[in-house]
Amino acid sequence: MTARQAIAAVADTYTETTATTAPAGRETPPAASASPDGPLGWRGYDDARARAHARTGEEESVVTALATIGGRESVVLSFEFRYLGGSLGERTGDRLEAAYTLARARGLPVVSLIATGGSRMQEGMRALAQLQRVARQSALNRAAGLPQIAVLRDPTTGGGWATLGAAADVILALPGAQVGFAGSRVRPPDADPYAYSAEGQLASGQIDTVVPPDQLRGTLQQWMHLLCPPPRSRTGTVEPAPVPYALGAPGLPETGWGAVVRARETGRPRAEAYLDAYFDDRKEISGDRCGGADPGIRCGFGRREGRTIAFAAQCGTATRPAGFRTAARLIRLADRLGIPVLTLVDTPGAANDAAAERAGAGAAIAEVFAALATAEVPVTSLLIGEGGSGGALALAAPGRLWATPDSYFSVITPELAAAILKRDATQIHETADQLRIRPQDLLELGVIQGIVPPP
Structure with missing residues (x-):
């Protein structure tokens, strides 16, 4: 040619x-x-x-x-x-x-x-x-x-x-x-x-x-x-992405461990279901430009009711360094183009194997924290499942985080918390309650802005 x-x-x-x-x-x-x-x-x-x-x-x-x-x-x-x-x-x-x-x-x-x-x-x-x-x-x-x-x-x-x-x-x-x-x-x-x-x-x-x-x-x-959407006023305010509706079962969990069980259910709606319901059409980017790609995170741009919105969505797996770097690349690009961002938080935590450490897990997570902290466009975040420690928090926008009824957010999983505190397995459920990880707990603690309803 x-x-x-x-x-x-x-x-x-x-x-x-x-x-x-x-x-x-x-x-x-x-x-x-x-x-x-x-x-x-x-x-x-x-x-x-x-x-x-x-x-x-x-x-x-x-x-x-x-x-x-x-x-x-x-x-x-x-x-x-x-x-x-x-x-x-x-x-x-x-x-x-x-x-x-x-x-x-x-x-x-x-x-x-x-x-x-x-x-x-x-x-x-x-x-x-x-x-x-x-x-x-x-x-x-x-x-x-x-x-x-x-x-x-x-x-x-x-x-x-x-x-x-x-x-x-x-x-x-x-x-x-x-x-x-x-x-x-x-x-x-x-x-x-x-x-x-x-x-x-x-x-x-x-x-x-x-x-x-x-x-x-x-x-x-x-x-x-x-x-390249129709020109907006580049001096004007970028409207934030609307918060998605909850797609899972309604009703709030009674216990902390109940919240964990619901978030870990295999049939629970994951990122792809939320992206399909939210966007009219979308295209994805891939890769961190540093030698890695993580299929456990979906990043790209979509159209919703005539608007372009960028998205970074965790898919329920442990997020690898390449995934964090790809998300940071997406956020920085959207910020440069003046496009609002939606993040979907759903991970048991950052990958913690030796390969992840060699690939710079800490630096990659730091990169996402920095991208979110410095973004001038609004970032909307929705917790749709597991919120496992810093690996989940990295994609959660400060002050603009919502949660679905079938989600939880924790400083660490109840099992690991019990192990660190030298508690036996019978105390895991009690530990989950003490961590106050249910959506209603997160709302009372001021961690989230609200619990989203179904459509």
């Missing part, structure tokens, strides 16, 4: 943009275009570019355009791999900088359709330095609260992956695409090919999803609707 075919495959309409922007202090064209054979005088470089132009009809390895995707205007960057392997040179950097600048000027998201082998060797360090330009432009757009979505085509390697790809807010990939910092010719000879594939990067938490080509257009349209 050519660069223009890639744009046409996802856009309703598009118009190519041709302006370029030189870096501050450089008013003349880049050396790559002004000097014979580029800034290094690389013999044959001009001829190679001429052949690439004849083969592709393009003047550079990237095409930039103003496009509408699902009715939402955006700036699209699309790489032409047949032009010197989609490599980044100085003129590529000029085009990319101009495109990011245009997106900021118009308040538009950036969608990158990437297919590149990395930096252009024929321009040496002048080419490699373009990564710093791209990284700066991406950071400026991020600071401006503008979404960035990347689509990883085959291949997406080198600096293109480490800037345009990996730095995006949402990362989609086509099946079987090569994805990795190391290109195919520089990897160790015994390297596992799966680690450099879209599927392998999804498993290791580096991308959000793999999308078949025939679903890419619709998927991008959904993400544009979720991340």
Whole structure:
């Protein structure tokens, strides 16, 4: 697929943009275009570019355009791999900088359709330095609260992956695409090919999803609707997400242990049931961008009655470090975009095995606490099952926590509390009562704002 075919495959309409922007202090064209054979005088470089132009009809390895995707205007960057392997040179950097600048000027998201082998060797360090330009432009757009979505085509390697790809807010990939910092010719000879594939990067938490080509257009349209809602007043107040209704059995537990038993029932409604009931449609992100993904936590964005609301929902399992980091990523992204957040709390606690400790459980939990503490958008939290210690509290918004009748929240599970206090098993029920973990206890103690009713 050519660069223009890639744009046409996802856009309703598009118009190519041709302006370029030189870096501050450089008013003349880049050396790559002004000097014979580029800034290094690389013999044959001009001829190679001429052949690439004849083969592709393009003047550079990237095409930039103003496009509408699902009715939402955006700036699209699309790489032409047949032009010197989609490599980044100085003129590529000029085009990319101009495109990011245009997106900021118009308040538009950036969608990158990437297919590149990395930096252009024929321009040496002048080419490699373009990564710093791209990284700066991406950071400026991020600071401006503008979404960035990347689509990883085959291949997406080198600096293109480490800037345009990996730095995006949402990362989609086509099946079987090569994805990795190391290109195919520089990897160790015994390297596992799966680690450099879209599927392998999804498993290791580096991308959000793999999308078949025939679903890419619709998927991008959904993400544009979720991340680019009709403009609200950016100086106005963000309305909090409404508190969900309780989906489980009504009636409050009589004892502390009764609350524990109800919260641990296998048939109790879990996160997926609450998300299905709450949202009209939704899309999920995946992975912590640090090498891990936790299926026990669901994070993403959904539409409810015409509004976009971000969500982070524990699924009743012990939350792993990757899950906490993914939740923190979600909260920070929603905060940047001005989107309210809903968290669903349901975990027996943070994972406490050796693997979790090696993966930085404490640091990951601290990251979520910090994300919630500093979020400027409102965060609404609902305890829907087990509230196990700090692993649950990490996702509970301070001062905006509600509970369902079939939930409990405790500083520690009654069993472990009894063990620490050197009580025998017959005293676990008594310990549960003393901990005051029932929803009505939490309300009386001022831990929650209320107990939500059924629909």
